[in-house]
Amino acid sequence: MIEKVRxxxxxDYNYPLPEERIAKYPLNERDASKLLVLKNNEFHSSNxxxxxDFLPEDSLLVFNETKVVRAxxxxxxxxxxxxxxxxxxxxxxxxxxxLAFSGKSPSRWKCLVGNSRRWKNDVLSLDLGGGGATxxxxxxxxxxxxxxxxxxxDPSDLSFAEILESAGEIPLPPYLHRxxxxxxxxxxxxxxxxxxxxxxxxxxxxxxxxxxxxxxxxDGMSFEEVxxxxxxxxxxxxxxxxxxxxxxxxETIVVKRSCIEKLIESCDxxxxxxGTTSMRTLESIYWIGLMLIEEGMDExxxxxxxxxxxxxRKNQLSSEESLSxxxxxxxxxxxxxxxxxxxxxxxxxxxxxxxxxxxxxxxxPKSTLLLLVSxxxxxxxxEAYQYALDHDFRFLSYGDSCLFLN
Numbered sequence: 001m002i003e004k005v006r007x008x009x010x011x012d013y014n015y016p017l018p019e020e021r022i023a024k025y026p027l028n029e030r031d032a033s034k035l036l037v038l039k040n041n042e043f044h045s046s047n048x049x050x051x052x053d054f055l056p057e058d059s060l061l062v063f064n065e066t067k068v069v070r071a072x073x074x075x076x077x078x079x080x081x082x083x084x085x086x087x088x089x090x091x092x093x094x095x096x097x098x099l100a101f102s103g104k105s106p107s108r109w110k111c112l113v114g115n116s117r118r119w120k121n122d123v124l125s126l127d128l129g130g131g132g133a134t135x136x137x138x139x140x141x142x143x144x145x146x147x148x149x150x151x152x153x154d155p156s157d158l159s160f161a162e163i164l165e166s167a168g169e170i171p172l173p174p175y176l177h178r179x180x181x182x183x184x185x186x187x188x189x190x191x192x193x194x195x196x197x198x199x200x201x202x203x204x205x206x207x208x209x210x211x212x213x214x215x216x217x218x219d220g221m222s223f224e225e226v227x228x229x230x231x232x233x234x235x236x237x238x239x240x241x242x243x244x245x246x247x248x249x250x251e252t253i254v255v256k257r258s259c260i261e262k263l264i265e266s267c268d269x270x271x272x273x274x275g276t277t278s279m280r281t282l283e284s285i286y287w288i289g290l291m292l293i294e295e296g297m298d299e300x301x302x303x304x305x306x307x308x309x310x311x312x313r314k315n316q317l318s319s320e321e322s323l324s325x326x327x328x329x330x331x332x333x334x335x336x337x338x339x340x341x342x343x344x345x346x347x348x349x350x351x352x353x354x355x356x357x358x359x360x361x362x363x364x365p366k367s368t369l370l371l372l373v374s375x376x377x378x379x380x381x382x383e384a385y386q387y388a389l390d391h392d393f394r395f396l397s398y399g400d401s402c403l404f405l406n
Contacts, residue, residue, distance in 0.1 A: 006244025070168025084114035097197035184293035197229030206276030289322030
């Protein structure tokens with residue numbers, strides 16, 4: 001099975017996307033976006049604020065609570081050369097985002113460096129203005145795909161989160177072809193964003209308002225939250241001919257015990273992830289539970305490889321059995337939440353284990369996100385995207401939305 005998946009041609013997941021169909025800015029009202037619904041094998045066009053009309057009565061919606069950080073830092077050398085540093089993931093705090101953001105000076109991060117050739121061994125400085133604080137950046141090591149940067153600042157009793165809030169810019173997707181504006185600080189965050197760590201928004205959640213969430217709750221819908229900190233790899237289309245040559249970047253996931261308990265209670269209900277990041281989190285924890293049973297319950301850094309689900313196995317677990325294994329692991333190690341990293345690739349032939357449907361945006365051609373959509377609805381994705389192109393839907397991060405009920 002694994003070789004069949006690895007041989008999938010990414011060209012089969014290409015489609016023509018005119019530049020003018022990419023939404024460069026959000027609509028004035030979050031829930032005013034169009035909604036394309038696939039239900040009972042038929043397409044319907046509606047408005048996002050009417051999504052409750054299409055959701056099954058027993059739906060459990062799962063949000064991603066990650067918060068986009070102001071990860072872009074703009075330095076200027078004495079020579080006038082501009083150096084951009086893009087924070088990817090922390091090294092400080094053993095990679096724990098919350099420890100890294102709450103920590104004081106210094107702090108080490110994996111970063112991308114723009115105009116890297118103009119930065120030798122000197123220490124960069126950035127005046128944060130107002131409060132008299134200064135941020136310093138020193139390149140400790142240069143790797144093939146990133147640099148290790150040590151940040152320090154004065155006064156040193158500020159947290160790194162406070163530094164980024166003052167000095168950083170929201171990292172908008174490169175396909176928007178514009179700089180971030182003050183309004184993006186609010187609109188490129190979901191209303192339920194809570195835990196800092198992403199360099200891209202879980203964009204399916206951008207359509208929800210607090211009023212809409214309250215209405216859905218009053219209509220009997222249930223809600224749960226997970227966290228997946230979205231990495232820069234989400235902007236990266238597949239450049240290889242087949243997906244077997246594409247390496248998925250690891251991303252941190254955090255799932256609370258209460259969420260896992262709710263998922264077990266809801267195994268016979270319609271569990272609908274809000275966005276591909278929520279779906280990858282839900283599907284990842286199924287495989288992590290299976291991995292704990294196969295490889296043992298000892299405490300360690302848990303990581304799900306992108307090809308782990310595609311290995312041949314004689315026996316498969318139910319979602320309830322797998323999630324119960326995670327609860328046993330948490331009990332054994334006196335933990336209240338599961339922390340792990342995942343590189344899970346969901347591609348055609350993948351069988352969904354927890355998610356029964358999906359709320360999502362329209363994705364880039366030749367992207368792993370489009371592969372995920374195809375895994376859920378098969379070649380119907382082609383009809384969905386053609387329908388959207390024919391009916392003036394807006395595409396990508398600030399664009400319109402879909403509800404796919406499998």
